[in-house]
Amino acid sequence: MVCPRCIMAVEAVLNDMEVSYSQVRLGAVEFTQEFPPSRIKQFEKKLLELGFSIAKSRELVWVETVKFSLIQLFENESLELNVPISVLLSEKINVDYSRLSQLFSNSQGKTIEQYFIDLKIEKAKEWLSLEMFNISQIAWKLGYGSVQYFSAQFKKITGQTPSDYKKSSKKDRKSLDSLGKQ
Template identity: 35%
Template sequence: MVVKSQFEKLGLHTIAVELGEVELQEELTENQKRDLLQSLHSLGFDLLDDKKSKTIEKIKTLIIDLVHHKNNELKINLSDYLSENLHQDYNTLSNLFSETESITIEKYFISQKIEKVKELLIYNEFSLSEIADILNYSNVAHLSNQFKKITGFTPTYFKQLKNKKRIQIENL
């Protein structure tokens, strides 16, 4: 009733108000959303969409940081890592992420790892075996299979494509 009255005070027409959910007749403008957020905050409530968005961004940031900046030094399961850092149950995080992003956390993690593999292949500083070690793949075959599944190319073929596109300085 308290939430419904706040919507009415702001001139917003509700269709249904249930625990944690409000269905409106029309879309909120940015000004209406800001006013509603202030009104709800004063009563100790928050907009769940904002919390969902923040949680999704935190998940992505943790995964990107882990893969691209920490050389994937993951000593525990990804699920435990995310749960510990976000102080939430992994099943809740996983369901929220899948529902919002239309991809699982695991697939997002794998896609980030493949992007890192591409980067390392292009820089040509490490062998495929070293890249597999850096990114905690159990072996080169696992890395190669996952790479081909995501990109459609083998890592070796991808590396050759890069070399064909580049013109050597002596040929300029």
Template identity: 35%
Template sequence: MLVKQELVKLGFKCLHVDLGTVEIKEEISLEKKELLKRVLLQSGLELLEDSKHILIEKIKSVIIEMIHYEDKIPKVNYSSYISKKLNYDYSYLSNTFSEVKGITIQQYIIFHKIEKVKELLLYDQLTLTEISFKLHYSSVAHLSNQFKKVTGLSPSYYKELKLRRNKNLEYL
């Protein structure tokens, strides 16, 4: 809503406003475009005009939503899920992502899954086996190996470090 309000204040007629995208009825002059960029930056947002960068942001949003905000991560193949959500061939999405970001979609997914594992470890409500099952790892060993590759620590050592750190903070 913030984006739409700012656009209306600037005199734009919005046809469609959705997370990450805006469709405007008229052509935008260079002056208005620069003004829009400044207003969006003040709100912590960025005007993306390059279609590849827009697509990358959409891919990232789908992955983040899938891993961090859905109650259950879809059991389907990630490539199928992303492809279906964005209505693009996965090969195209994968090649574009790698070209622009310098990492694969799979590496990006792994990074976010490990961030989710860290979060769940710190909540201390699930065992490592339950976390492994929840995030669709084939085994606890697979999760642990991936966690160690990304963080350099085992999941149990990571949890222990965080708990020790929190206890030390309590004494300050």
């Protein structure tokens, strides 16, 4: 689970199944009573229908926590980061960043840095589509050192410059939540 909507979806499944629980949070459900194996299978099946799966290890929970943490950085529409992502994640999850990076790459097929860049580009596409900010403001808000670097990275990922994207009628976008489910 990587977002509040994911948590609400899991809570809805539990309520539909009439399962007693005290709390649902990122990567965990606290049950108030024993959960029989047959019910676990049923729960897992319902989660799969929603595109979720049960994390079988703490390592997978760490990966989901990385994704959730990075997505959360965009909630305030500004990435005023005073510390590097590596420090932020290792402190939040209490796991060495090199371990997190290895686990993330193995399970997601991309590095944490590439995932974060993908999130930043999707946020830039949102802001460009909504015409909320000009390109310079977007570059600054997303933590790029220069408009040129932002534009080069945007073009590398999307095949268009930010200006061309802003002008185009077809604006291909993914939600941040959908990036989290990859």
